[in-house]
Amino acid sequence: MIVVYPGSFDPITNGHLDIINRAVCICDKLIVAVGSNESKKPTFTVEERIDLIRAAVGDCENIQITGFTGLLADFVRSAGSKTVIKGLRAMSDFEYEFQMALLNKKLEPDMETLFMMTSVNYSYLSSSAVKEIARNGGCINGLVPECIRERIVKKLTCR
Ligand code: COA
Secondary structure (H helix, E strand, O other): EEEEEOOOOEEEEEHHHHHHHHHHHOEEEEEEOOOOOOOOOOOOHHHHHHHHHEEEEEEEOOEEEEEEOOOOOHHHHHOOOEEEEEEEEHHHHHHHHHHHHHHHHOOOOOOOEEEOOOOHHHHOOOOHHHHHHHHHOOOOOOOOHHHHHHHHHHHHHHH
């Protein structure tokens, strides 16, 4: 089974990495798909976000990392998949994710959205929170993968 894990990943956090590591165990191939939520102004370019994910994930032949534009439903179909996985942090995520899952189902009736509960350690985490902490000189140790921490801090403090 090919599963697509879509998100903004602006930037990837340990919460995303947790979902990636667990999701790859339940499918044959996991496609991490970097898209953009038009209502958000991304800090990192799609290429930068892909590079950061690649560095965080390391070499894993079952994981493909790619960008996408347009509708998620179209990307999933073109990737030869029928399954999307998303992390669910708290009840506050539920309403939005429920709406997205239903809209995607309307667009692509064969497509299923699966939800994986975020590990409790990361249930409070978001990319925006990481960026706000780093921009203001706070410590983001333990919030993002250690191997990309410096790159994230540099990007957020050198502007
Ligand atoms: N741990 C920690 N944080 C997590 C997390 C986890 N497991 N899972 C999600 N988050 C956080 C993210 O960091 C992000 O934080 P931010 O808001 O501070 O940036 C937030 O949860 C939501 O992120 P994400 O899951 O990436 O959702 P998104 O709303 O940014 O959506 C797309 C991104 C690309 C999936 C979505 O915009 C999309 O599908 N676009 C294509 C257009 C389309 O088809 N739309 C639907 C039909 S109208």
